[in-house]
Amino acid sequence: MNSPADTPKVQIPSLLSKLGKMTAIRDTSLLEQSLLKTLCPMLGVLDSSLYRIDELTQAIRVLHHHHSRVIESDGLARMVERNEEIYNSAKVPAEVSGLLENVRLLGKPCTRRKASGEGLLIAYPLFGGKEICGYFVFNRDREVTLTEDAIVKGVLEVFSNYFDLLDASQRDRLTGLLNRQALENSFDRIWTILSSADDPIEAPSGRRTDSNARAHWVAVIDIDRFKEVNDNFGHVVGDEVLLLVSRVMMSVLRSSDLLFRYGGEEFVALFPAKDSDDAHALLERVRATVEGHYFPQVGHVTISIGLSRASTNDLPQEVLSWADRALYHAKKTGRNRVCDYQALVQEGVIEQASYGASELF
Numbered sequence: 001m002n003s004p005a006d007t008p009k010v011q012i013p014s015l016l017s018k019l020g021k022m023t024a025i026r027d028t029s030l031l032e033q034s035l036l037k038t039l040c041p042m043l044g045v046l047d048s049s050l051y052r053i054d055e056l057t058q059a060i061r062v063l064h065h066h067h068s069r070v071i072e073s074d075g076l077a078r079m080v081e082r083n084e085e086i087y088n089s090a091k092v093p094a095e096v097s098g099l100l101e102n103v104r105l106l107g108k109p110c111t112r113r114k115a116s117g118e119g120l121l122i123a124y125p126l127f128g129g130k131e132i133c134g135y136f137v138f139n140r141d142r143e144v145t146l147t148e149d150a151i152v153k154g155v156l157e158v159f160s161n162y163f164d165l166l167d168a169s170q171r172d173r174l175t176g177l178l179n180r181q182a183l184e185n186s187f188d189r190i191w192t193i194l195s196s197a198d199d200p201i202e203a204p205s206g207r208r209t210d211s212n213a214r215a216h217w218v219a220v221i222d223i224d225r226f227k228e229v230n231d232n233f234g235h236v237v238g239d240e241v242l243l244l245v246s247r248v249m250m251s252v253l254r255s256s257d258l259l260f261r262y263g264g265e266e267f268v269a270l271f272p273a274k275d276s277d278d279a280h281a282l283l284e285r286v287r288a289t290v291e292g293h294y295f296p297q298v299g300h301v302t303i304s305i306g307l308s309r310a311s312t313n314d315l316p317q318e319v320l321s322w323a324d325r326a327l328y329h330a331k332k333t334g335r336n337r338v339c340d341y342q343a344l345v346q347e348g349v350i351e352q353a354s355y356g357a358s359e360l361f
């Protein structure tokens with residue numbers, strides 16, 4: 001990574017100020033966006049991407065950051081920023097995956113000429129400990145200078161260290177799932193996405209799945225008769241069941257779905273789905289897979305699930321309390337079931353709740 005004409009154009013005070021802002025962020029997703037926003041102008045590029053690899057499933061999540069010039073109705077030009085998040089390794093272009101493979105094998109930044117002949121494709125590894133856990137990728141018409149190279153590496157190192165700290169503070173120690181604090185952050189983010197779904201192009205930041213912004217659903221999941229597991233087999237075995245249940249659920253959920261340990265033996269899932277049938281079918285698969293799993297010593301364990309649609313007209317706390325009411329109904333009517341709040345209200349099985357009934361937050 002060098003060039004004979006190594007003329008530093010980087011404004012150090014501006015970079016330091018951006019790093020300061022980056023480390024003031026308390027949400028890992030926003031932190032990733034901030035990394036791209038920091039590096040794009042520094043490198044003089046309009047687009048850059050962050051490729052993240054899921055350790056468990058090897059699925060790839062890609063965050064793209066674009067800058068474009070739009071001409072307003074008054075004739076003035078304005079820069080618009082857009083973030084796009086994609087979960088599908090099949091969509092990584094062949095030339096990018098080939099480049100990432102080189103970076104992975106060499107453990108250092110690599111460059112290749114684009115197949116179209118338009119400039120260079122440059123990729124830097126992102127380290128989590130000693131392992132590569134992602135890649136920073138951008139297109140440019142010229143090589144990275146030595147100064148730029150040192151700065152990109154420095155910024156990526158600050159980012160990775162801070163990301164790991166933030167990520168650890170958002171995770172439950174036993175299961176490794178996202179914790180209650182992370183749920184509150186995710187609610188903020190998902191609600192922003194839902195409210196910007198009508199205008200996806202102009203949205204200042206947005207998390208999208210392959211089929212763009214879709215309706216989201218909240219599920220509260222509780223292990224049935226878990227007290228008996230503890231009473232009969234002890235707390236250590238109980239802990240193991242908690243860990244295994246979380247792994248089994250994760251194996252059914254998609255990489256774009258979020259699963260949180262909400263507390264004790266209670267979990268919350270936050271996920272996009274086309275409609276209530278789709279959401280119900282996914283959770284039914286989760287329920288059936290846990291039911292079919294054999295837990296060492298304990299045998300079989302079941303879960304009950306309450307589900308509610310998330311809408312921007314409602315507060316996240318309301319939606320959560322509705323899913324909790326549906327869970328309560330599932331418990332009352334035999335456990336090992338998935339119940340949908342909106343369906344229960346429509347069928348007249350339960351009354352529509354007025355806000356304030358929630359004890360979850």
Ligand SMILES: Nc1nc2c(ncn2[C@@H]2O[C@H](COP(=O)(O)OP(=O)(O)OP(=O)(O)O)[C@@H](O)[C@H]2O)c(=O)[nH]1
Nearest residue numbers: 222223224225226227228230235238239264265331
């Ligand atoms: N081993 C273990 N047990 C926990 C943990 N957190 C909560 N628990 C136990 O989870 C059990 C929850 O019991 P209850 O709320 O009475 O519910 P349940 O027995 O699951 O019954 P239903 O929910 O009505 O099906 C209690 O015994 C808690 O001690 C934990 O981190 N580890």
